[in-house]
Amino acid sequence: MYRYDEFDAAFVHERVAQFSDQVVRRVAGDMTEEEFRPHRLMNGLYLQLHAYMLRVAIPYGTLSSRQLRKLGRIARVYDKGFGHFTTRQNIQYNWPALKDIPAILGELAEVEMHAIQTSGNCIRNVTADHFAGAARDEVADPRPYAEILRQWSSIHPEFSFLPRKFKIAVTGAAHDRAAIRVHDIGLEVRRNEAGEIGFRVLVGGGQGRTPMLAREVNAFVPEKDLLAYIDAIMRVYNLYGRRDNKYKARIKILVHETGLDELKRQIEAEFEAIKDGVLTLPADEVERIEAYFAPPVFPERPAASASFEAARAADREFDRFARVNLHPHKTPGYTSLTISLKPIGGIPGDASADQMDVVADLAERYAFDEIRVSHEQNLVFPHVALDDVHAVWSVLKEHGLATANAGLVTDIIACPGLDYCALANARSIPVASRISERLGDPDRQEAIGPLSIKISGCINACGHHHVGHIGILGVDKKGVEVYQLTLGGSPDETAAIGEIVGPGFDSDQIVDAVETVVDTYLKLRSSPDETFLAAYRRVGEAPFKEALYGA
Amino acid sequence: MPQIVTANSLIEGDVVFRTADGGWVRDIDAAGVLADKAAAEAAHAAALQDVKAAKVVDVALIDVTAEAGKVVPVKLRERIRAFGPTVKSDHRADLKPFTA
């Protein structure tokens, strides 16, 4: 795995020292809040409803046991005993005190972690497929490229004051689990006919107030040109992106207002000018970074595991977990395993300090010391031997971590909403909990099949509601929480922005409304194999509208 | 409508309320209830001095009802600030939700 170099270490320690000093000066009153705010935001520290909130970067969602244990320790010592994993593959602490932030950042630096570039108008944490390096359908591990981008973009002087924040996601498989089409830049690693690695480049996706899907600007950028090409895009954006209006400053608006063809022309012109220059990636540098992500050595195993099959046959609950929470691995005899942070009725994405320790111990013992954070707010063991799945599951179960609902209707994404977030209009988490309780019966969930519900507490769309099969957006109507329902959204390679189905629902109607949508789907699907999304695409919104609002 | 002055404490970040004698407390019932506009403006101005003095940040005047010693913010957002998240913590039994 990637180990950050001396440059990173020196920089992070310097930054911790700098910010510690700023905290001391702020507390002593030598710095005003106006002076202090940009510094604290640069270090991932926000002031939310109840307290400060610290957002810690987890590059491409990859963690070692040692790092996860540290995150758990911070939750235990400096917070209220838990942390919250976000849709940006980060972790947020909801209750740290300002005076403790220097100590927390110091502890993070001990495990090569920090909170830099988790806020502000810079290139944020680069996200990637949570099954990277493991998934059977993958062309190549996307993380070395995410890492190259991270190194290039970290405190990049030219791109530290962009018109607006900037998000990049990378997938290594054609089946997109990283939602690249709703990022400012989405990259798909692919091979050309000669077998060479390159990137399909999509630009201008985003959610928020004006949701848009990214458009293709280049079908194949050769590996060596990755940085030069991205740099060209950033230069065009930096030059022409709007700085006069915060709501029009994202690159999606530039794509929309300039037109795709003209923008492509501008990018290509910039690219021509810098191509084959200093930004060209030398093959040995790519190899050097790839070496950090080299897959563990997997002892050879038979493709099928007798003990695993026997355990499935003996225990219905385990069998269900094996059906729902495992994902096909490249290597015979291995699997990727989703640890759901969506207990029925619980808070999506929360994990206690003890749970983090348990997961870290299991990873060390059974999962090659690797943990991933998914943008769906779950944890993942990318590599587990089938022979070990039952042992892992038994421990997870003891600690409330074995909910068999990956990808099912209670695997809900929800932003912090009005319970925590200073920008919120309505609550998200309680709605998620109530829906989860209503639809949480295991048999019913499996009968419903793959269905994603995503909830945001305001138009900023941190809960990805635009791309939920069922999306819920909380709004404030004269002091009352109202929830708008969208249907048919999708974040993958068939990405779509959901359509608002009709007038919103009160807090005490929204769960019924969701259940009505689900039941309507169950009645009209052509077979149990037709997913909610497929059925919606076949029949459109009319039957759902009728069920919700009458003829 | 009566108002109170709220803020976050600088060092802890906690939600705090301004008392009648100019202190800051976590218990909303101890807040100084401001009956009219003049009182509200005076308290607000005084609170801003405490921002300068690096005691609190994000000062705001909020509408409340105040009956029988119970102070309750009118807006849901402010009720959540005053009484905590409406979600139970999955991990801390002592963090009880309140019903908004």
Ligand code: SF4
């Ligand atoms: S969507 Fe809105 S309410 Fe939810 S976390 Fe983002 S800013 Fe806060």
